[in-house]
Amino acid sequence: MTDIDKPINFIQQVINADLEAGTVKKVITRFPPEPNGYLHIGHAKSICVNFGIAEQYDGACNLRFDDTNPAKEDEEYVHAIIEDVRWLWPQWQGDICYASNYFDQLYSWAQYLINEGKAYVCELNAVDMREYRGTLTEVGKNSPFRDRSASESLALLEQMKVGEIDEGRMTLRAKIDMASPNINMRDPVMYRIKKMAHQRTGDKWNIYPSYDFAHGQEDAIEAVSHSICTLEFAANRPLYEWFVANLPLPSTPHQYEFGRLNLNYTVTSKRKLKQLVDENHVEGWDDPRMPTISGLRRRGVSAHSIREFCDSLAVAKTDGVVDIAQFEHFIRDDLNNNACRAMCVINPVLVTLTNYSADKNEEFVVPGHPNRDDLGERSLPFSSQIYIDRNDFSEDTTLSRKKFKRLVIGDYVRLRSAYIIRADEVIRDASGEISEIIASIVPDTVGQDAPEGIKARGVIHWVSASKSADCTVKIYDRLFNKAAPDAGDENFLDNINPESLKVIEGCKVEVGLLDAQAGDHYQFEREGYFTRDSKSTRDSKGSELAFNCTIGLRDNWKA
Numbered sequence: 001m002t003d004i005d006k007p008i009n010f011i012q013q014v015i016n017a018d019l020e021a022g023t024v025k026k027v028i029t030r031f032p033p034e035p036n037g038y039l040h041i042g043h044a045k046s047i048c049v050n051f052g053i054a055e056q057y058d059g060a061c062n063l064r065f066d067d068t069n070p071a072k073e074d075e076e077y078v079h080a081i082i083e084d085v086r087w088l089w090p091q092w093q094g095d096i097c098y099a100s101n102y103f104d105q106l107y108s109w110a111q112y113l114i115n116e117g118k119a120y121v122c123e124l125n126a127v128d129m130r131e132y133r134g135t136l137t138e139v140g141k142n143s144p145f146r147d148r149s150a151s152e153s154l155a156l157l158e159q160m161k162v163g164e165i166d167e168g169r170m171t172l173r174a175k176i177d178m179a180s181p182n183i184n185m186r187d188p189v190m191y192r193i194k195k196m197a198h199q200r201t202g203d204k205w206n207i208y209p210s211y212d213f214a215h216g217q218e219d220a221i222e223a224v225s226h227s228i229c230t231l232e233f234a235a236n237r238p239l240y241e242w243f244v245a246n247l248p249l250p251s252t253p254h255q256y257e258f259g260r261l262n263l264n265y266t267v268t269s270k271r272k273l274k275q276l277v278d279e280n281h282v283e284g285w286d287d288p289r290m291p292t293i294s295g296l297r298r299r300g301v302s303a304h305s306i307r308e309f310c311d312s313l314a315v316a317k318t319d320g321v322v323d324i325a326q327f328e329h330f331i332r333d334d335l336n337n338n339a340c341r342a343m344c345v346i347n348p349v350l351v352t353l354t355n356y357s358a359d360k361n362e363e364f365v366v367p368g369h370p371n372r373d374d375l376g377e378r379s380l381p382f383s384s385q386i387y388i389d390r391n392d393f394s395e396d397t398t399l400s401r402k403k404f405k406r407l408v409i410g411d412y413v414r415l416r417s418a419y420i421i422r423a424d425e426v427i428r429d430a431s432g433e434i435s436e437i438i439a440s441i442v443p444d445t446v447g448q449d450a451p452e453g454i455k456a457r458g459v460i461h462w463v464s465a466s467k468s469a470d471c472t473v474k475i476y477d478r479l480f481n482k483a484a485p486d487a488g489d490e491n492f493l494d495n496i497n498p499e500s501l502k503v504i505e506g507c508k509v510e511v512g513l514l515d516a517q518a519g520d521h522y523q524f525e526r527e528g529y530f531t532r533d534s535k536s537t538r539d540s541k542g543s544e545l546a547f548n549c550t551i552g553l554r555d556n557w558k559a
């Protein structure tokens, strides 16, 4: 489907109407993560929606850090988020904004509301405040501090700010309506005391604004025209609009909500992902099993496939759970088109070719990709000793040719892009395991059909024994073995798949892959798609070369 054929979503409909009516001149969106964790696949959808709309309408999208809660935030997360956004949306040139840059402005707007009789310093403690708030079925009660004078509130707010009041003793609240059916409108908190240094503003503040008091005002400062967030903020919208209506803001932004992306077999809550990291269930935020953008990148998933996947999802007003197989379809499709082919023998057994001279060396030049000339060629060195995979060999001569299209003792198989060979005998080690297969080549079969009377069972992959590199291969399975690992009463930690990582040392790969870089994509023929691990350390066999399996070859997803 081309972009032109694609039905427009409800946000695009709103934008088109706003542009037509002239109420919006330039479309400005923002992506506002809180720097309290790494970005995950759910954030990717939000990035694609916000940056995508800005691009489509020739507008702009700001990356804005919603850094209003120093208790949970960290510079490490700020750096990681910038790296992830730049990777996912490389053409982005926009500004990096910080809510904390607006703290002075927010404070003066708080003073403005106090002067207008629309905010007050409240001394109810947390328990009483909850009690006074009422419930969904019961209206709330006015705070006894609600009618204190503006000058008293202004003085107390200043004392809160400079650190003269203890944490929990006072808050600044908007004076709205304690009987509102929407609990968010029952005199919501605008500022809390937190005697804590902030990663960017240092010790300047002892109070920090609430999400609700900050978000719409930040949007207004940045002239955001369409503030797009997820559905859980729908009940906050009246409050967003109340602040916009009651403050002298430089612009009047509007909030729109769309459904979160949830994936089965996955958790997409920063809190839970952080727990996986903190409790060492995974290697870190960028563990290739994590649904984080950095984990997906390290796993070998391309930014392009993440964007294509997000683009395939509806931008709708309902939440839904997407089948992980749909994501995998896009990952595989992209790799099939773009990954260079290579051969890696994961479970090697030595094959000695008795009729191929030990000092002979040939090089077979083969394409990097079967239908992408632009990906060049590679050279496969061939010699009298090669490795094939143990699983590609059997001594069982009764195996049908249809079922076992590999090497069987006494029978023929083709080595990919090389000779047809026949297995003649095996050599065993002291434990009885096959240590070597003795075989012979069928001459003149490179790039040529088998001679009369010889029929190869199939085609298998191989590497030269002397001209290959040792490597480690890491194979990943789903991190959770339940489709809804954190639904209802489930403790997601109980649903961790204990077999989600398999590390296989002593694999043999084409020697050219010694130069592979993290982020280069390969299809290891007959095995799957791989990329070099950006964080590998020396394995027990001394090799520093390690590959992450991004995904297997088979696609079962049907659109």
Ligand code: ATP
Binding pocket: 031, 032, 033, 034, 035, 041, 042, 043, 045, 046, 228, 229, 230, 259, 260, 261, 262, 268, 269, 270, 271
């Ligand atoms: P989490 O629930 O994982 O902690 P969050 O919403 O608290 O996420 P923020 O850093 O506040 O994380 O999110 C930044 C933006 O990304 C917000 O606009 C939020 O709506 C959006 N977002 C977060 N999770 C998803 C998701 N699963 N699908 C779509 N958008 C999301």
Ligand code: MG
Binding pocket: 034
């Ligand atoms: Mg949030």
